[in-house]
Amino acid sequence: MSGATTAAYLARRAAQKERVRILYRRALKDTLNWAVHRHLFYQDEDLDTIDRMIADGEASYNKWRHPDPYIVPWAPGGSKFTRNPVPPSGIEIVYDYGREDND
Numbered sequence: 001m002s003g004a005t006t007a008a009y010l011a012r013r014a015a016q017k018e019r020v021r022i023l024y025r026r027a028l029k030d031t032l033n034w035a036v037h038r039h040l041f042y043q044d045e046d047l048d049t050i051d052r053m054i055a056d057g058e059a060s061y062n063k064w065r066h067p068d069p070y071i072v073p074w075a076p077g078g079s080k081f082t083r084n085p086v087p088p089s090g091i092e093i094v095y096d097y098g099r100e101d102n103d
Helices: 003-034 038-043 047-064
Strands: none
């Protein structure tokens, strides 16, 4: 990809992410419009039912999640994570490329 193509791609992806975020927020706010008498709606909350529904959702997610997810190599858990750790203090790296001081 050329630089202009990459920039256009990234700009389009950013716009898509923003549209999805806005749509999600609108949908969440719109759900309250379906309950005109909110005091009646909120009284129906059953904490045990909510806990059960959350547990069911987590179980469904765990059942269908990928068994070997992709991890970015330099992220924690990736193949390159801390491959080249910072040298311990007191060790100096000299980049003289074979040139020695002959004093």
